Amino acid sequence: MARPFIRIEGVSKRFGSFQAVRDVDLTIGEGEIFALLGGSGCGKTTLLRMLAGFEDPSAGRIFIDGQDMTGVPPWERPVHMMFQSYAIFPHMSVERNIAYGLKHERMSAAQRADRVREMLDLVQLAPFAQRKPHQISGGQRQRVALARALARQPKLLLLDEPLAALDKKLREQTQFELMSIQSRTGVTFIVVTHDQEEAMTLADRIAVMDRGQVRQVGSPTEIYEYPNSRFVAGFIGAISTFAARVVRLTGEIAEVDIPAMDGTFAARSVPGLVEGQSVTLALRPEKISIAKTCPAAVNVVEGQVKDLAYFGKDSLYRVTLPGGDLISVHAVNARRADEGGRPADWDDRVWLSFEPGSAILLTD
Structure with a gap:
């Protein structure tokens, strides 16, 4: 992690008898894209609003760039917040929307115009400078809001579900645009999202939240491959x-x-295990191989295909195990189905295998 830029120490927030955030401790590095990931009501937006200064913590302290934010109003913080709705003005051009955030800055008209041009170039909207919001696409409107936020050169940009209003294809494209813009500006981004794929794509690190608490913090790889609990394993991606x-x-x-x-199967051990202990074994669908003949592998189990979903690039199989449970398996469609590319069909008897290192053992 880069130089610690944000420190959240023992922060809690109550609304009457309801505790929205519970004893959160986080350190976020300078220039990092950090994601707060969780379902509705987990406390991620409340935590974001406390960073922005729109809510005061009931307990704990927040430091930004070494400064204690206790009692510091939103307009005096080196922070800008980009809302889910974008909040751009429909009657103003793209250029004027970006300039609006600079109206209270101490700069000359020429400096303001230069900054706006710089932001237009940054988000690649210079050809659309005179258009109104209704004359550009949803992804372009998102970039207008981002340019307006960055025009004031904040040290920290807070993004609340920034891509929720976009369709899937545009959302995927815009994720990479956001990453590119953040890399060029070096501004620290904190993104609130409920979308696991979005967090995995955008963030250097992720904090998974549940009922006001941070359950795990780590890189996308750490969160996905080494979840520390059944909750995190089940929340991030598909798993059996x-x-x-x-x-x-x-x-x-x-x-x-x-x-x-x-049967008995081999898995990579985790610290603290003892013989006789009850655990949960978790398997990602893409870590399992499926075949109609028994493979020479360490971990092999026989089953029967109950369901099959074809997605083009891959297929999802739901296989009934000896005990009656279902397990999900992803198989890449490297060849066309009519050329023998499908490893199994409905009701086929199949063999599933997985490597010990692919099995996740959970004690929580």
């Missing part, structure tokens, strides 16, 4: 989970009995 019991520990490998699979 099974009750298991530790039978034997040998170095870095734990052998676990899984009743749903009617």
